[in-house]
Amino acid sequence: MTDDIDQLLISALMEDSRRSLKALAQISGLSAPSVAERLRKLEERGVLKGYTVVVDPKAFGYQLQAIVRIRPLPGQLQEVERQIQAIPEFTECDKVTGDDCFIARMCVRSMEQLDTLLDRINVCAETSTAIVKKTPVKRRLPPMA
CATH class of the missing domain: 3.30.70.920 (Lrp/AsnC effector binding domain/regulation of amino acid metabolism (RAM) domain)
Structure with missing residues (x-):
């Protein structure tokens, strides 16, 4: 399961997958190391499968x-x-x-x-x-x- 903060981080990454840990920390109210740990756990669980760029x-x-x-x-x-x-x-x-x-x-x-x-x-x-x-x-x- 994901909590509200995980969902906030996922939504922020869906809008811009290049957001820095610092920017994600500001959005979520967490520290950058806490954001990094949450993202690592989301990746390990297969929630986040990759980061991408959109090309026209x-x-x-x-x-x-x-x-x-x-x-x-x-x-x-x-x-x-x-x-x-x-x-x-x-x-x-x-x-x-x-x-x-x-x-x-x-x-x-x-x-x-x-x-x-x-x-x-x-x-x-x-x-x-x-x-x-x-x-x-x-x-x-x-x-x-």
């Missing part, structure tokens, strides 16, 4: 994001999963229940690139693609309490 794919020419629903053809499940993993433009993929086995997010530079990449998958799966217009809710944690 547009800075590298990826103008479009797409959500792709993927339904492998019979006997092609492992091959489809292997292909998804091998195409670096797929930035996220969940294996799900329901009619489609995979729901993936990908970044592409153009519609032509999207078609080319999906053609690789379409030999062993059916796909349904939606272009992302806007992301009103970015990836976030559910309520901690």
Whole structure:
């Protein structure tokens, strides 16, 4: 379990994972060594799995994001999963229940690139693609309490 201070530290790190121990200490009202110890314990328990940086794919020419629903053809499940993993433009993929086995997010530079990449998958799966217009809710944690 996490307490209110742990949750405060986690929220502060979610806002900016580069916050210093000193800044986290000021936010939490603890000393920097106490913050360091709490973070170490959260890491050991697997609550904190890493610290990251957010990069805008547009800075590298990826103008479009797409959500792709993927339904492998019979006997092609492992091959489809292997292909998804091998195409670096797929930035996220969940294996799900329901009619489609995979729901993936990908970044592409153009519609032509999207078609080319999906053609690789379409030999062993059916796909349904939606272009992302806007992301009103970015990836976030559910309520901690």
